[in-house]
Amino acid sequence: MRSSLRTKITFMVVIFSAVIVVTSWILSNYFIEDIFIYNVKRNLKSTYESCNAFFNDNSDEDGTVNSDLYGRIYNPSDCIVLILDRENANIYTSINDESKMMDSLYSLLQTTDKSGVISRSVYADYVIIKNHDETINADYYDLIGYLDNGFDIIVRSPVSRIDSVVVVVKDVFTRIAVGLLVFGSVFILAFSNIFVAPIKNLCNVAKRMTHLDFDVKVPVATKDEIGELGTCMNEMSNKLEMTISELKTANAKLQRDIEQKEQIDDMRKDFLSHVSHELKTPIALIQGYAEGLKDNLMDDDESREFYTDVIIDEAKKMNTLVMKLLNLNELEFGTVPLNIERFELVEFIKNIISASKILVENKDVNVVFDEEGPVYVWADEYMIEEVVTNYFVNAINHVTPDGEVKIFFEKMETDVRVCVYNRGEQIPEADIDKLFEKFYKVDKARTREYGGSGIGLSIVEATMKAHGKKYGVRNVSDGVVFYFDLDANMPC
Helix, strand or coil, X not given: XXXXXXXXXXXXXXXXXXXXXXXXXXXXXXXXXXXXHHHHHHHHHHHHHHHHHHHHHHCCCCCCCCCECCCCCCCCCCCEEEEEECCCCEEEECCCCCCHHHHHHXXXXXXXXXXXXXXXXXXXXXXXXXXXXXXXXXXXXXXXXXXXXXXXXXXXXXXXXXXXXXXXXXXXXXXXXXXXXXXXXXXXXXXXXXXXXXXXHHXXXXXXXXXXXCCCCCCCCCCCHHHHHHHHHHHHHXXXXXXXXXXXXXXXXXXXXXXXXXXXXXXXXXXXXXXXXXXXXXXXXXXXXXXXXXXXCCCCHHXXXXXXXXHXXXXXXXXXXXXXXXXXXXXXXXXXXXXXXXXXXXXXXXXXXXXXXXXXXXXXXXXXXXXXXXXXXXXXXXXXXXXXXXXXXXXHHHCCCCCEEEEEEEECCCEEEEEEEEECCCCCHHHHCCCCCCXXXXXXXXXXXXXXXXXXHHHHXXXXXXXXXXXXXXEECCEEEEEEEEECCXXX
């Protein structure tokens, strides 16, 4: 099972947080009570020192002070204080003199010397012990000692106060720790998406680049390492598209150079033979009608105009034939450089159909093209335009009245096959293999009727051979389909 980066980040942070929380919980359970006890003892000591300072600063000449200590000494833990002046039989306290606590403390001070807990012979002025008071039936931390003036002192803090605080603190800490762990897990799971989302976007862009979609770009919104990576990927996309275009051009040129030497001699012979054959008919017509004009064979202006129109029409056909022959000759000899580039095929074909709108309307033909883009291919866009135009015009000229011409795509392994279908008569099987030969015409009378020269399909053949791609024609149940292939993948 694939583990995402988001899951890994969340897992690591949760584990780290859990270790910290568990460690803190262990420390609190084993050491928090010691910390509270230490703090109680420190407060007992502070109260003791405050009492010592109070009696040093406030003694009267007769050695007496007000017996009520409440609010007159520093007592941070609100401890119970009892001070005994044995010599003058004076008692100083911070509580009610008649309370049971007072009796217990007084009794403890009276028995201090007998118990041996502390004596004047030791260097320390006080000790802190934990006592169980039988009178009150409770545990206390007691500071028992002597002031600088010799008064006995006891400062008491109840153990129950510490225990209750420790229980509350442990409970609160446990609840907070569990809550923080749950909240932290949910938060980091959501927060990690801030880092993972740009990486996913980079991955999606890279996948589209592997399919040669170089139009997609990485949106760069930050200046950190991810933003820098996105910028580098955009630059790589541009350079890769340029390199592939150059590579395809180089591959096509290399293949054309290899085949060129083998074809030159045959093309020269074929060219001279076909040209002489095709020019023979129009030259004879021009010569015949020109001689008729010279000999004044026509008696009226209408006949003279007819002769002139025939001469002009045949001259135009000869000019068109010569231009197409020159174009074909350049293709076959490889003197026309290929400019291989990547372009979008759907809009390209739509533009060709739009340019032939007048011809379509004159023939009253229903043209169907339902493909949706984008479909990107690699080829010489100008040459492919002539191939599609030849197929399209040829289909319009051969479609049945009120018939249909349809252009559609077929997906090959690494290519896109462009098909042009026209409803009409099928091509005889004996003529299919010869259809792309120069000057070959299945129906010569009909070809001459719409001005065909027999060169268009030869130009298609030369163009597709220059690209190194398949082309051809096949009969279908109610018509004919001409096709050619275009490269839709990265060159090897």
